[in-house]
Amino acid sequence: MKTLKCDLCDHEAQGETFEEWMNALKPHYAETHADVMQSKKGTPEEMQAGMMKWMADNKTRFDAVK
Numbered sequence: 178m179k180t181l182k183c184d185l186c187d188h189e190a191q192g193e194t195f196e197e198w199m200n201a202l203k204p205h206y207a208e209t210h211a212d213v214m215q216s217k218k219g220t221p222e223e224m225q226a227g228m229m230k231w232m233a234d235n236k237t238r239f240d241a242v243k
Contacts, residue, residue: 179242184235185210195239199232 179198180191188205192198206214217227 179239181239181242183210184238185213192239195236198239199235 178191178193180189181198182189183202183205186209188202188209190198190201190205192201217224219227
């Protein structure tokens with residue numbers, strides 16, 4: 178089981194896999210950081226590219242934890 182902090186605050190979430198960790202983090206992100214999510218507006222392509230980068234960055238963070 179890996180425990181990582183949110184990329185925006187000290188909230189921690191746990192998961193055996195990256196997908197489990199992201200699912201554990203989603204409710205926190207939606208509740209606490211909805212303003213950040215709303216500020217990422219743009220074309221559908223820009224929003225998709227931003228989401229893919231965010232996911233890749235977080236996967237790198239998750240994979241780095243032993």
